[in-house]
Each structure stands twice: as C-alpha cells, then as structure tokens.
Amino acid sequence: MMEMATTLALGVIGLAVLMNVYRFVKGPDILDRVLAVDTMVINAIALIVIAGIRFASHAVFEAALLFAMVGFVSTVAFCRFLLRGNVLE
Amino acid sequence: MIARVLPQPILTLVLAGVWLLLVNDVSAGNIVLGLVIGFAVPQVTGRYWPDGGMPRHPLRLAAYGAIVLWDIVVSNIEVARLVLFRRSEGLASRFVTIPLELRSAEAIAILAATITMTPGTVSADLSADGTSLLVHCLDAEDPDAVAAQIKERYERRLKEIFE
Amino acid sequence: MALVAEALAAALIVLGAFFLFVGSFGLAKLPDMMRRLHAPTKATTLGIGFTLIASMVWFGGVAGDPSFHELMITLFLFLTAPVTAQMISKAHILRSAQTQAELPPTGGDAAWATLPRDRTGEDKAG
Incomplete structure (x- = not known):
C-alpha cells in the first residue's frame, strides 16, 4: 500500500515540478520566476520526505530542513533586493 | 531582576522545546543546552522587541x-x-x-x-x-x-x- | 495498529501530493501575478504539511522509530509562507504600474508603504 501511495505521490509531484518549470521558462516577469522557484523548492522538500519514507531513512531530514531554510532566505533576499536595491543595509 | 535575566519566559521555553525537537533526542545534556539557547536568544534579540511582544493571554x-x-x-x-x-x-x-x-x-x-x-x-x-x-x-x-x-x-x- | 497507521500515512501522502499539484497547477494556470500568488502560498503549504505529518505517522506507527522533527519543518514552512507571499507582492506592487493604478486608497493620511515616494532605501541603492 505504501509502495503504491509513494509511487503515485512521486509521479504527481513530478508533474507539479514540471508545471513550475513551465512558469519559470514562460515568466513573464522576474517575480513569476522567483515564485516558481520558491514553489519548486517546496515540491523538492516533499519529494525528499517521500523518498525518506520509501527508504525508511531519517537521514533525509537535514536535507529537507536545509532546503526549507535556503529556499526561504533566498526568496526573501531576492525580493528585498528588488524592493530596496540592496540586501543588507 | 528576573525580568532582566528572563525577559520572555515563554519564548525561553519554546526555544528549548524547539531545540529538543530539532536534535530529536531528550537527554539531560540537550535539555541544558536547550535552556542555554532559550536564555541567550532573548538577550541578543531583545532590542527588536521594544514592547515585549508577549501576548496577554x-x-x-x-x-x-x-x-x-x-x-x-x-x-x-x-x-x-x-x-x-x-x-x-x-x-x-x-x-x-x-x-x-x-x-x-x-x-x-x-x-x-x-x-x-x-x-x-x-x-x-x-x-x-x-x-x-x-x-x-x-x-x-x-x-x-x-x-x-x-x-x-x-x-x-x-x-x-x-x- | 500498524495497518491503520500505514493506511493513514498513505492517505495523507496522496492528499498532500494532490494539494502540491493544485498549488503548482494554479501557478501555471492563473492569468496574473497577484492571482498566481494565491495557489502556491496556500495549497503548497498545506500539501507539504500533510506530507510531513504522513512521515511522522509512518515512522511512529509502522517503522516503530518515532520522530517529531518533521513538525519543525512544517512549523517553519507555515511561518515563512506568509512572509514570502508578502515580500513577493510588495516587490510586485513596486514594479507594476498597472497594479499600482488598481490599488484602493488607504483610508488614512499615509500612502501604502511600498509605493516609490515612501521608498526609504532609495538613496543608499547606488
């Protein structure tokens, strides 16, 4: 049962990542691309966690946490750059 | 006195709890380390919370x-x-x-x-x-x-x- | 017991994948920036929340190796999603003259904080 659920979920989330790529390529604005990458990071965290369940491994937790933190900080830093012209004042 | 050492007691407890969840292991050493973090972080970040920032309820x-x-x-x-x-x-x-x-x-x-x-x-x-x-x-x-x-x-x- | 936990975890994973899909689908489908913002901030966050809870249920109920640090990622994402959304919408308002024209009045004396005449960082940008 778990095998089936994880396979299905990995496929569906893979499709979701493809749609993020579509938005990233199409744009039109740079912020659409930022939002697409931000969403892609969250999809990647989901893929990592589901792979962790499949391999019955705790080792992926740190990877997921790092993705979450780096994704958030980079998105906010980019928006701040667009808003203020610099990141740290 | 206690207000200066522990400006936000709830934040201290929350930070200690977060630390224990992050290391995923409840032992005496980690509880002490969590409390040290919970004590240090409000001291360092205190000036970003001028009104105390604590809910009344x-x-x-x-x-x-x-x-x-x-x-x-x-x-x-x-x-x-x-x-x-x-x-x-x-x-x-x-x-x-x-x-x-x-x-x-x-x-x-x-x-x-x-x-x-x-x-x-x-x-x-x-x-x-x-x-x-x-x-x-x-x-x-x-x-x-x-x-x-x-x-x-x-x-x-x-x-x-x-x- | 293990069977119940496994069924619950499987259901949560499928539900989480569905919401992640809806979030990305909305991002691809909706026609303008502010509308696009709705789908990823809400649906994607809930989707990842379901997935992480499924991981907790599975490790606790089936693998017999309980862990709670997934809760930290869930909490982190729920706290950061609104911040990301607001940063993106502020940057969008600043960059899009069309959106600025659509903004309603604030109802007070001051303007919206993002609009160019209130831009405090402007002089330091060079």
Whole structure:
C-alpha cells in the first residue's frame, strides 16, 4: 500500500515540478520566476520526505530542513533586493 | 531582576522545546543546552522587541491557532475548487483595504500572516503609518463582506489577546 | 495498529501530493501575478504539511522509530509562507504600474508603504 501511495505521490509531484518549470521558462516577469522557484523548492522538500519514507531513512531530514531554510532566505533576499536595491543595509 | 535575566519566559521555553525537537533526542545534556539557547536568544534579540511582544493571554493564543489551522484546511479546499473548476477569467479578483484597530506590531504581523493563510485572501501591503492593511482577494463579489469577516473572526480575537 | 497507521500515512501522502499539484497547477494556470500568488502560498503549504505529518505517522506507527522533527519543518514552512507571499507582492506592487493604478486608497493620511515616494532605501541603492 505504501509502495503504491509513494509511487503515485512521486509521479504527481513530478508533474507539479514540471508545471513550475513551465512558469519559470514562460515568466513573464522576474517575480513569476522567483515564485516558481520558491514553489519548486517546496515540491523538492516533499519529494525528499517521500523518498525518506520509501527508504525508511531519517537521514533525509537535514536535507529537507536545509532546503526549507535556503529556499526561504533566498526568496526573501531576492525580493528585498528588488524592493530596496540592496540586501543588507 | 528576573525580568532582566528572563525577559520572555515563554519564548525561553519554546526555544528549548524547539531545540529538543530539532536534535530529536531528550537527554539531560540537550535539555541544558536547550535552556542555554532559550536564555541567550532573548538577550541578543531583545532590542527588536521594544514592547515585549508577549501576548496577554497565551492560552487564548493557542485557541486562536486552532481556529486558524481549521481555516487553513477549509481555505485550501476552497482555493483548490476555484483553481481546478473555475475559468480564471471569471474570478472577481480585487484589492480590499482593511482599516486596522490593532496597534501592536506583533498582533498586526500575526493578523497579516493569518489573512495570507486563510480563505482566498493574501495580505499584500501595510500603509506607511500602520493603520490599514492591503488585502488581495482571489474571488470576492462583495469586498465589504470580506473586510467584515476578517475583522470579526480574526482581528477581534487578536485584540483581546494582545491589547 | 500498524495497518491503520500505514493506511493513514498513505492517505495523507496522496492528499498532500494532490494539494502540491493544485498549488503548482494554479501557478501555471492563473492569468496574473497577484492571482498566481494565491495557489502556491496556500495549497503548497498545506500539501507539504500533510506530507510531513504522513512521515511522522509512518515512522511512529509502522517503522516503530518515532520522530517529531518533521513538525519543525512544517512549523517553519507555515511561518515563512506568509512572509514570502508578502515580500513577493510588495516587490510586485513596486514594479507594476498597472497594479499600482488598481490599488484602493488607504483610508488614512499615509500612502501604502511600498509605493516609490515612501521608498526609504532609495538613496543608499547606488
């Protein structure tokens, strides 16, 4: 049962990542691309966690946490750059 | 004295709990380390919290969190329905101004985050003097109803908790 | 017991994948920036929340190796999603003259904080 659920979920989330790529390529604005990458990071965290369940491994937790933190900080830093012209004042 | 050493006792406990969850291991050494972190972080970040930032009624804040969690699930079913089954040109999207009665910065931040996570609304901006909030609605036929619902359901509760 | 936990975890994973899909689908489908913001902030966050809870249920109920640090990622994402959304919408308001024209009045004396005449960082940008 778990095998089936994880396979299905990995496929569906893979499709979701493809749609993020579509938005990233199409744009039109740079912020659409930022939002697409931000969403892609969250999809990647989901893929990592589901792979962790499949391999019955705790080792992926740190990877997921790092993705979450780096994704958030980079998105906010980019928006701040667009808003203020610099990141740290 | 105790106010200077432990300016925010609840934050200290929360930080210690977060540390224990992060290391995923409850042992004497980690509890001490967690408490040291919980003691050090409020000291370092204290000047970013000029008003103390603590809710008057922490338990009511927990009840508020439960309401918001429920609304998040409901809002997602709503947004999923709009995204999947409605033609996107037919969505009545618009900006709505919400005049704020809250004055505490922490309470406004929580209200803005709540609005973003709940049905069909994203908080987009704050006015420069902090007296009104700009909210974008995905599908709102009646902007006044949206503003009234936010004020009634969330702002009133936050006002009781923080002010 | 293990069977119940496994069924629950499987259901949560499928539900989480569905919401993640809806979030990305909305991002691809909706016609303008502010509308696009709705789908990823809400649906994607709930989707990842379901997935992480499924991981907790599975490790606790089936693998017999309980862990709670997934809760930290869930909490982190729920706290950061509104911040990301607001930063993106502020940057969008600043960059798009069309959106600025649509903004309602604040109802007070001051303008919206993002608009160019209130831009405090402007002089330091060079």
